[in-house]
Amino acid sequence: DAGVIQSPRHEVTEMGQEVTLRCKPISGHNSLFWYRQTMMRGLELLIYFNNNVPIDDSGMPEDRFSAKMPNASFSTLKIQPSEPRDSAVYFCASSFSSANEKLFFGSGTQLSVL
């Protein structure tokens, strides 16, 4: 298995532009998580899906952020419009049933908003 696949690995964009981050979870996993990591705030859960349905999006910073999971093998995190303070590493993770099981993390997307 290739593990959790995220793309792109690096994204550099200008303030105001739309950014879309992509994630392919491990086949058979039915829980998917989006995390943001910064030096100041550490790892923050943004949103959590179970069986493609958003369960907890309380960590989504504001309306500029949106996430979708149209099917079991694909999820996107979109920022529109992007701002410099959105610069961070965004991780996608999946697990077999819930967060109480082992999480498998992707390699992350390093986002820089200029």
Added chain:
Amino acid sequence: AQSVTQLDSHVSVSEGTPVLLRCNYSSSYSPSLFWYVQHPNKGLQLLLKYTSAATLVKGINGFEAEFKKSETSFHLTKPSAHMSDAAEYFCVANSGYSTLTFGKGTMLLVSP
């Protein structure tokens, strides 16, 4: 509400010496506890997991952690550090259905 406190932001050891990374948690319920490791430019990888079966948990790469309810601690240890252990380590708690609470992380530095 639950919280996880990693007491040291950085720990420096020499290769071959013991490693101790400290973690305290607070939770209204008996939590599941995890340690994850993050190598540079990589995602997090599970080291070990505690779910009340045994208080001493053995993980990968020679790491282990002991759950002490009286001290609300879950410290990570390794008898002898290796250069490849240099990474950031996260203590994580889950006392609910879905969300995990991550500590701020401890950077382990290993010198020759």
